[in-house]
Amino acid sequence: MSFMTTKVPTKSLLKLLISSSPKPPISRFFSTATAEDRTQKLERIADELLDLTKLERYDYSILFRLKLGLNRYGPAVSGVTSASPSAPGSSSGAAESKAAEKTAFDVKLEKFDAPAKIKIIKEVRTFTDLGLKEAKDMVEKVPVVVKKGVTKEEAEAIIKKLQELGATAVLE
Numbered sequence: 001m002s003f004m005t006t007k008v009p010t011k012s013l014l015k016l017l018i019s020s021s022p023k024p025p026i027s028r029f030f031s032t033a034t035a036e037d038r039t040q041k042l043e044r045i046a047d048e049l050l051d052l053t054k055l056e057r058y059d060y061s062i063l064f065r066l067k068l069g070l071n072r073y074g075p076a077v078s079g080v081t082s083a084s085p086s087a088p089g090s091s092s093g094a095a096e097s098k099a100a101e102k103t104a105f106d107v108k109l110e111k112f113d114a115p116a117k118i119k120i121i122k123e124v125r126t127f128t129d130l131g132l133k134e135a136k137d138m139v140e141k142v143p144v145v146v147k148k149g150v151t152k153e154e155a156e157a158i159i160k161k162l163q164e165l166g167a168t169a170v171l172e
């Protein structure tokens with residue numbers, strides 16, 4: 001079975017869709033003047049949107065999503081939070097729970113033994129995507145964060161490896 005497709009101009013398609021729209025609710029029958037004004041307003045807006053360039057349409061879509069309170073990942077507001085704590089002691093409990101909830105850690109290289117410098121540079125290259133020169137420059141800038149945003153288990157494994165080679169590394 002073959003289908004025949006034709007290219008319909010966008011303005012014609014939009015007018016066709018507007019003219020064949022479903023019947024309005026009964027509440028709109030009571031005020032016909034405002035319904036006609038709304039239809040004209042929507043047609044004017046649609047015509048203006050169709051006259052925009054691609055770049056302008058892209059900018060408009062971003063602005064429209066921001067005005068609606070949406071972003072790429074969904075609604076901006078995910079839930080209701082209370083603005084004030086229920087008791088004076090609960091604020092310290094909240095700070096402790098935030099510290100306990102930390103899931104991303106940084107590995108910081110604080111110092112190393114000079115004879116182990118080459119081995120440490122090679123190790124830094126294994127867990128980062130750096131080239132030889134970048135890894136060498138990083139190791140020479142001690143103290144420096146060599147890996148950011150890793151899980152606690154991965155960070156501890158990296159620290160253990162660096163300590164075996166003669167470096168002092170800490171978890172932040």
